[in-house]
Amino acid sequence: MSYFEFINRRKIASEFGPTKSAQSTADYLAEIDRCEVGMFWATDGENKLVYLSPGARETLGNQAESILGLDIGQVFKDPPFAGEDAPARPITFKFNSRSEIKERLVEIEIADEKINYLKTSFFWKVCAKPFFDEKGDFGGYRGVASDVTQQTRKNRDLAKQSRHDELTGLANRRFLEELIAGTLRKFAPVKRSCALLMLDLDYFKQINDVMGHPAGDELLRQVSDRLTGYIRERGTVGRLGGDEFQILVPDIDDRSELTELAEGLIQIVSQPYKIDGRRAVIGTSVGIAIAPYDGINVAESGGAVDLALYGAKANGKGTYCFFTPDMKSDAADEVMIQGDLRDALEKGQLYLAYQPLVDPRSNRIKCLEALMRWKHPEKGAISPEKFIPIAEQTDLILKIGEWAIRQACANAVEWPGELNVAVNVSARQFAGANLPEQVAAALSSSGLSPRRLELEITESVFVGNVKGVDRACASIDKMGVSLTMDDFGTGYSSLGYLKRAPFKKIKIDQSFVRGCTASGDTNPAIITAIVSLAKALGMKTVAEGVEAMDELELVAGRGADLVQGWIYSKPLTHDELLKRLKNDDFTFVADGPLRYRDERTMVYRNVGAIQGDYHYDVVLKNISRTGARLNGLEGIPAGSEVIVDLGGGQFVVGKIVYTGKSGQGIAFETPLVDDGRGGLVTPRRISPYSLAAAGVKLEALQQSKRHSSRAGTDRY
Known part of the structure; x- marks a missing residue:
């Protein structure tokens, strides 16, 4: 008998009273135990x-x-x-x-x-x-x-059958909703947060249609294995149905960390798959919402992550997007834009603008890229970043794409010299059965030489109906029309794509050019590698998005054949271009800032600022990841610490770095992060629980009216 058992028996005996001995009490307990x-x-x-x-x-x-x-x-x-x-x-x-x-x-x-x-x-x-x-x-x-x-x-086994997806073994929609509800309920008293990520597979339907439903099922199983292997103990992965997945990650609200997580998910899902000995490539888009900031219950959080996924898909495939309160109004705007866009083509509201591709050694134009523009009769200019993704979700992109090829060929015939014209072709348009016929018809009706037409496609073209794409590439090449790989390295990258199609050019995406001169930046090495690869394959390279002289010097020094960007020219209308070229003047002189500066978004909106014990209403004039320009803090000396209230629980600490007639410049202590739609947000926000403790009604963070306007970039 152990010492503890001896002491325990004595304690039990004393509790049973003097009529029972310690031995008999222990015997009773032993008999109960044996029974x-x-x-x-x-x-x-x-x-x-x-x-x-x-x-x-x-x-x-x-x-x-x-x-x-x-x-x-x-x-x-x-x-x-x-x-x-x-x-x-x-x-x-x-x-x-x-x-x-x-x-x-x-x-x-x-x-x-x-x-x-x-x-x-x-x-x-x-x-x-x-x-x-x-x-x-x-x-x-x-x-x-x-x-x-x-x-x-x-x-547990019965619950697993009812709560888990039969095909993949992941949590099903019902179980996820129960898990999210339970998590939110448990987290509320202790003020913990959790993130929801929703994934939708890009180009899954094409794989399912071309390779068959059994192959589609096998693909979903492989995707689920990759997701669970990547997430591991960090969260729970579930399948909602079809090609939609959802991930619950507890105890995370830092949008910088979630950006890394989303980018990792996109990368892991986008790697090639082998199914029945055949190769398949898909991608994914990711929407992100964080509770309790974006929702304090299942319905609110689920609605928020749905809108975030919609925003990611609207921003282009293979991207992520955080939920922001203005998405609700944006979704209504997009419905209206889709309706108006149907009439825009017929009513002549769409037109093409042209941006030069310039040889940096001679400063002479070699080609012009056709860029879609829309002048709405009531709303004015609508950014292609808004309406092109909407068009791509419908058959409108096929009609608009066909019109763009015809219009670009008709315009290019009027240009002096032998300048080429480059036209962007969407993945849906390129995979269509009649694209070669459309190109041939546009060349025939305009009289443009096939060698002056270039079609720009992205790597996403090769996802899905590969055989159809191969046929289109062969037909277009046989005509004498050139193919250019656009945005190389940013999509579902594979060197096999460069071998698969007869490309004549590779465009180095502006994400590699932007900030490439910053100390410690690795993009110069990437630019060098792409240029070397292109030269080895007999292709030319185009550096996109060049804006500063130091960027121009770097990309030219690394061997880029052509440069495109505001350093030479903004996109020009057809009439503006003809005026520039009327005297056979094909020279564009580089003109821009000496050094790259962090991208600034031009905005005019009211925000709050706190300095000491005072609160100021100020005007935000522009903003970047690392700072902003404000109006309304006159008299506050440089070096003073200021807290800027960007709305929706977003507070950023900064320091006044200059003050003058044009306003005050503030440098942020912690850089902002990309929200996935070209906007900037703080990595963290004030929790609704903290606001509730201060007497504010507990609810998801809503962006106040004075902060509701979204920023528009001044880049393109």
């Missing part, structure tokens, strides 16, 4: 498990002794499958607060005798009370338990 009516356990004052009754040890098997001496929180764990039925507080909280435990289901993991990392789970229902001695000192827990392992395993 499997109940099992007994106890901890010491440090909450370490020090006693298991014989029946309890027999239930757990030969390795039961291995858990004695462990902290009870390590032994008794909350089952991971409780879902919505999970208690509000974890059992460790109960132990740490020395609370009474009533009818609590716990999981006990026992290691294998020979292979320690193999564990078997047992399930008990436990009840316990904290024990205090005559002095009031905590002496541990005294508890009883009943073994419910078999029934719990059976219930």
Whole structure:
């Protein structure tokens, strides 16, 4: 008999009274234990498990002794499958607060005798009370338990069947909703946050149609394996149905971290798959919402992440997007834009502008890229960043794309010399069966030489109907029309694409050019690698988005054949271009700032600023990741610390770096992050729980009216 058992028997005897001996009481308890009516356990004052009754040890098997001496929180764990039925507080909280435990289901993991990392789970229902001695000192827990392992395993398997997706084994929609609801309910009292990410596979339908439904099912299984392998213990991955997945990640609200997570998901999903010996390539778009900032319940959070995914897909495939409150109004605007866009082509509201591609050594134009523009009769100019993604979600992109080829060929015939014209072709348009016929018709009706026409396509063209794309490439090349790989390195990159199609040019995306002269930036090495690769394959390179003289010097020095960007010219209308070229003047002189500066977004909106004990209403004139220009802080000297209220719980700390007639310049202490739609947001926000503690009604953060206007870039 152990010392603890001896002391415990004496304690039991005293509680039973003088009519029972310690020996007979222990015998009664032993008989109860053998009858499997109940099992007994106890901890010491440090909450370490020090006693298991014989029946309890027999239930757990030969390795039961291995858990004695462990902290009870390590032994008794909350089952991971409780879902919505999970208690509000974890059992460790109960132990740490020395609370009474009533009818609590716990999981006990026992290691294998020979292979320690193999564990078997047992399930008990436990009840316990904290024990205090005559002095009031905590002496541990005294508890009883009943073994419910078999029934719990059976219930777990049944629950798994009803709560898990049959095809992939992931959590299904019902289970995810229960899990999210339970998580939000448990997190609210302790003011914890969680993120929801929704993924929609790009080009899955094409794979399903071309390779068949069994191949589509296998693809979904492989995607689920990649997602769970990437997320691991950080969160829960589920399949909502079709090609939609959702991920719940607890205890994260930093949008910088979530950006890295989303970019990693996009990268892992976009790697090629092998299905029945055939190669398949897809991509994904990711929407992100964070509770309680974007929603305090399942309905609000689910609606927010839905809109965020819609924003990601509207911004182009293979991207991520955070939810922002203005998405609700933007969604209504997009419905209206889609309706107006149907009439825009017929009513002549669409037109093409042309941006030169210039040889940086001679400063002479070699080609002009046709860019779509829309002048709305009531709303004025509508950015192509808005209407092109909307068109791509419908058949409108096919009509608009066909019109653009015809119009570009007709315009190019009027240009002096032998300047080429480059036209962007969407993936849907390129995969269409009649694109070669459309190109041939445009060349025939305009009289333009095929060698003066270039079609720019992105890597997304090769995702899906690969055979159809191969046929289109061969037909277009046979005509004498050139193909250019646009945005190289930013999509579903593969060197195999360069071998697959007869490309004549590679365009280095502006994301590699922007900021390439900054100290420590790795983009110069990437630019060099792309240029070297192109030269080895006999292709020319175009550096996009060049704006500053130091960028021009770098890309030209690294061997880029052509340069495109505001350093030479903004896009010109056809009439403006003809005026520039009327005297056969094909020279464009570089003109721009000496050095690259962080991109600034031109805005005019009211924000708040706090300096000391004073609150100011100020005007935000422009903003970048690292700073902004304000009006309304006159008299505050340089070096002063200011907190800028950007709305929606977004506060950014900064320091006044200059003050003058044009306003005040402020440098941010922590850089802002991209929201996935070209906007800038703070990495973190003030929690609604904190606002509620200050007397504000608990609700998801809403952007106030004075902060509701979205910024528009002054870049293109």
